[in-house]
Amino acid sequence: MNDELGRRCETALGELLQRRMRVNLYEELVAGVGRGVDITSYPILSGLARLGPVTAGTLGAEVGLDRSGVSRHATRLEEGGLIVRRPDPDDARNTLLILTDDGERIIAVLRERLAGMFDQQLRSWPREQAEQFVAGLERFVRENHDRSFADIAPGADTPLTPMDQERS
Amino acid sequence: MNDELGRRCETALGELLQRRMRVNLYEELVAGVGRGVDITSYPILSGLARLGPVTAGTLGAEVGLDRSGVSRHATRLEEGGLIVRRPDPDDARNTLLILTDDGERIIAVLRERLAGMFDQQLRSWPREQAEQFVAGLERFVRENHDRSFADIAPGADTPLTPMDQERS
C-alpha cells in the first residue's frame, strides 16, 4: 500500500517536473523584467539569493550547471547591474558573485510574485491540507537536496528488469 | 499567515524545479536503457503513456514542446522500436503516436523504478504525513494542469508589482 503512495507520487511529480510547468511558471514570472533576467538566468539569481555570495563553481553545483554556464549567466546579470563579481578576500583565486541592491530588490519582488501565486492557489484549500502539503513538500525537498550532495553512487539500488535487450 | 505558506511553498518548489533535481533524477532513471530513451525523450514517452495514442501537436501541448521537437523525439523512439506512427483512421491528416508492446513494457519499468525511489524515501515518513503530502501534491498538480490549459495568460507586459487576483 505504501507502494501505491510511491506510484501516486511518481505520477504527480512526473507532471510537476514537466517542461510545460517550468516554462509557464517562469516565463510568466520574468516577463518584462529585463536586466538579463530570463528563464535560464533566473535559477542563477535565485540560487545566489539563497546561498549568499558564492563562487561560480559552488553555485553551479547547487543549481546543477557547469561553471562555464554559471559564468555566462553571471556576465549577463552583471551587465544588467543585478550582481557584481568581486575577488574573495580570503582567496583571490575565487571570484565571488554578489547581489547588488538592485539584484536584491528584483529577486525579492520575483519571489514575492511567486509566493503570491502559490498563496492564491492554496487559499482555496482547507487550511489543514495546505499546511500539511507545504510541510511535506519542505521535508521532501530537503531530503532530496541532502541526498543529492551526500549520495554519489547507489548503483545497485534498483535492479534492471528483463529489458536489457540490445537491438542496435 | 497564509502568505507565509505561499512563501514557504515558493522556496520549496523553487528547489524542486531546479535543474539539478531533474538531471539527477531522470539521468539516473534512463541510464543504460537506450532505445532512443534519454532525459529529453523520456517526457515524450511518459506523456504518451499517460495520454494514449495522440498526435504530435497534442502531445507537445501536454509536455510544453513544439510539434517539431516532439516529431524529432518520436522519430528517435520509433527507431528504437518503442513507438509507431500510424495515420488516424478518422482523419488522415493526423499521425497518431502509439506505444508498441516494447514501449509499454519499458515505460512501465521506468515508472516502477521511479515509484520505488519515492516509495523508499516516503517509507521513513510518518504514514500520516506521507499520505497528506501525496494527496496535496496530487491536488496541487491537478489544479495547475487545469489552469495551464484553461488560462490564456496575457502577462506579456506585467508590471513589476505583486499581482493580486480574486480566487476562482
Added chain:
DNA sequence: TCCAATGCGTGCGTCTTGCACGCATTGGAG
C-alpha cells in the same frame, strides 16, 4: 624559490528548441 593544486572565464563543438515552409488531407461552399 618552485611546483602541484585549485578555480575562473572563454573558445569550440554538440544538442535541443522554435519558426517557417512545403506537402497532404479534410470539410464546406458554389
Added chain:
DNA sequence: CTCCAATGCGTGCAAGACGCACGCATTGGA
C-alpha cells in the same frame, strides 16, 4: 463534382544553452 480555406505533420534553418578543455592567475606546501 470542383475548388479552396483550414488543419496538421515533418524537415531545413537559425538561435540559444550546455559541457569540455585550454590558458591564466593564485595559493600553499616542499
